[in-house]
Amino acid sequence: MKKAFRKIHLWLSVPFGILITLICFSGAMLVFEKEVTQWVRPQVFNVDPQGRQPLSMDEVVSRVSATLPADVRVMGVTVFDDPQKAWQLTLSKPSRASVYANPYTGEVTGRSERLPFFYTMFRLHRWLLDSRPSGDGVFWGKMVVGVSTLMFVFVLVSGIVIWWPRTKRALKNGLSIAVRKGWRRFWYDLHVGGGMYGLLLLLVMALTGLTWSFDWYRTGFYHAFGVEVKPSMGHSNAALNARQHDGGKKHRGAKDEDGRRDERLTHWQAVYDRLRQENPGASQISIADGAASVTVNHFGNVRGVDRYKFNPRTGEVTESTLYKDLDNSAKIRGWIYSVHAGSWGGWLTRVLWFLAALLGASLPLTGYYLWLKRLSAKKPQDGSRNDLPT
Structure with missing residues (x-):
């Protein structure tokens, strides 16, 4: 049985190994994208309060709107709990565009743009x-990533059968990485030990990541957690983009069609003040025309938010949908992302996911090295190590 799994492990690893390395490495690079981006572009995200109070929300929107093209409108504002962070203003177009603004001066500090490295x-x-x-x-790139990820699951499972130790002593030896016994032994230990260290997290990443690749898999994955799949439960942004497009027809930015100040914006500040008072631990609060959302930092679903609706003419909150009251079908997408990216537990889990993804990227490379060395080596002498990968 172990011999058969060795062949499966080899036959899947050789053709898909490089692809697995690229997928794991790029995933590791994305773990701290937000922090690196803010570090590289501090002039966009950071502001100096200098002891001042922020301008009213409608005043900030008005000043930012004056710098935009006539056909581009401010759709909403996101305020962060850190007074030294710029506000993010969502724009009507292009799709998902936004700018950052200094809340104390109304000056635009920069556009929300992905750094070229992270975009790649x-x-x-x-x-x-x-x-x-x-x-x-056919979206071939998406298809190849999905197939490669699925094969990675089989590679990991077959690796368990091949190398999982049967005794505590073997487990201790398997988890140790020798650095003074030659390169071949080092790469072998890194391949086997690294696989053991990252096994569970790599399986979690692969099994959750497959929900973005195949509809049939996503349906089965959701069913496994007792969630009925609905047409709007895919990972597509089409519904969001449609809502933004429709909203752009209603909300005209800082001024109405006659050039007068849009009085509806005066209620954004009142709604924000109320939500901030009711949610002192909120990490960010977003306000748009008739809708608001509150995000609270906590372990778990980082995309879980409380949503509110309010009358844009009066500012009266008319409806609230709290995250804790949602059913599983409304929570699972956020949970899948949070678990896949390792963000569910804060900095600790993100660091662990980052290291595990790097280990995942190294496994095919060390495997290739050992395989090529085995091909070029002579037949082992009696008593020599015969447990290296084949």
Whole structure:
């Protein structure tokens, strides 16, 4: 049985190994994208309060709107709990565009843009740098990533059968990495020991990541957690983009069509003040025309938010949907992302996920090295090590 699993492990690793390395490495690079981006572009995200109070929300929107093209409107504002952070203002177009503004002066500090490195890593991780086809064509990059990830699951499982120790002593030896017994022994220990260290987390990443690749898998994954799949439960942003587009027809930014100040914006501040008072631990609060959301830092679903609706003419909150009251179907997508990215437990889990992804990227490379060395080596002498990968 172990011999058969060795063959499965080898036959899947050789053709898919490089792809697995690229997927794991690019995923590791994305773990701390937000922090690195803010570190590289501090002038965009950081502001100096200088002892001042923020301007009113409608005043900030008005000043930012004056710098935008006539056909671009401010759709909403996100305020962070850190007074030294710029506010983020969502724009009507292009899709998902936004700018950051100094809340104390109303000055635009910069656009929300992905750094070229992270944009490349994202496309590599999701689509192997392929582009989404027009129409109903096959998205080959997405398909190859999905198949490679699925094969990675089988590689990991077959690795368990091949190398999982049967005794405590063997387990201790398997988890140790020798650094003074030659390169071949070092790469072997790194391959086997690294696989053991990262096994569980790599399986979690792969099994959750597959929900972005195959509809049939996502349906089965959701069913496994007792969630009925609905048409709107995919990972597509089409519904969000449609809502933003419709909202752009209603909300005209800082002024109405006659050039007068839009009085509806005066209620954004009142709604924000109320939500901030009711949610002192909120990490960010977003306000748009008739809708608001509150995000609270906690272990778990980092995309879980409390949502509110209010009358844009009066500022009266008319409806609230708290995250804790949602059913599983409304929570699972956020949970899948949080578990896949390792963000569910804060900094600790993100560091662990980052290291595990790097280990995942190294496994095919060490495996290739050992395989090529085995091919070029002579037949082992009696008493020599015969447990190296085949």
